[in-house]
Amino acid sequence: MQLSSLLKPEAVRVFGTMSSKKRLFQELGEVAHVVYGLSANEVVDALQERESLGPTGVGHGVALPHARLAGLDKVKGAFIRLEKPIDFGAVDRMPVDLIFALFAPLDSGVDHLKALALVSRTLRDATVCGKLRANSDPATLHAVLTEAQASQAA
Template identity: 65%
Template sequence: MQVAEILRPDGVKVQACSPSKRRLFQDLAEMAQSCWALDPAKVNEALLEREALGPTGVGHGVALPHARLSGLDRVRGLFMRLERPLDFDAVDRQPVDLVFCLLAPASAGVDHLKALALVSRTLRDPAICSKLRANSDPATLHTILTESGPRNLAA
């Protein structure tokens, strides 16, 4: 699996700010609607339910919100760079400015975990995160994510 398989160019956005995690999830749900034709209410609800189990802020300004949804045929991704970092209850208590959202089929099983591991490994690379933070063009961000990260995650 490669990042390019789950993240389309129109699934990347730069946003000035988001006043709360709840609003950010609404924005991601709206992106899912325009990019993947998903029901934004269902996406938002699934993200909020997953977040209630524990924060998905993984540290170093990165959050990986994710959820399972019925009706999806495969894992889908969305990426948002926030110009103003948001308090996300991250493990290191640092605000988040890089958000990679994963949406997986309800029955995804190992594919969901593979995608999560791939994205996590990609965003653990300080050089990639620096490039993402230094750019505001969504096309450039997509290229950084799809060409700079781990090329493959073995089955």
Template identity: 45%
Template sequence: MRLTDLISPDAVFATLKASTKKQLLQELSDRAAKLSGLPAREIFDALLHRERLGSTGIGEGIAIPHGKLGKVKSIFGIFARLERPVDFEALDGAPVDLVFLLIAPESSGADHLKALACAARMLRDPGLVATIRATRDHDALYSLIAQRSKPYAA
């Protein structure tokens, strides 16, 4: 399986607007709700619960917020490039401008961890990250992710 199996072209946002971490998580929750049919509030609550354990801002302007919900049938994600970076309480203190959201079933176990690792691995490529940051076109952004998405074992 590839990350592109988890995100569809309509789950990629090239110029998302948010001014705070909370507003960003709410916006991502709203968009995830529209794509999945799940309640936005439940998604938001799951993300907040995870953030209370520690920031999912992994450094260098990247965050991978994630949560688990009982109503989710399979892992899905959203990728967003922010118009302006926001403070995400990241490990390195840098503001975040690239976000890969993952929502998984409560029973996903190792598959959830593999999906997180795959997203982190893709976003550790400095060349890809620089190209993503320079891309403002939705289709081009999805194409970049699709071309560079490495398979992971599910």
């Protein structure tokens, strides 16, 4: 599985500020709607439902919200970088500024877990996170994410 197959360049966004986790989920819903044709409301509801089971802030300013949705044929992703971090209820209580959301088919099984592991591995790399935080251009952010995985595989 390749990060480039999960994340379209147009699904990468940068925002200066975000008022809350709920507002962030609304933006993710909008990205999923515009880029992948998903229902924004269904995406928001599914992300909030998953988040109610436990926060998806994994630490070091990174969050990996994810949800299973009807109408998908494969796992898809969206990435948002916030210039001003927000509280996400992360395990280390640090605010979050790097958010990689995954949307998976209802019956995705192992593919969903493989995608989560892949994104988690990529964003655990401090060098990758440093490059993501140092750039505001969505095309550059997409390149950093997809090239990071390619170099890890080599």
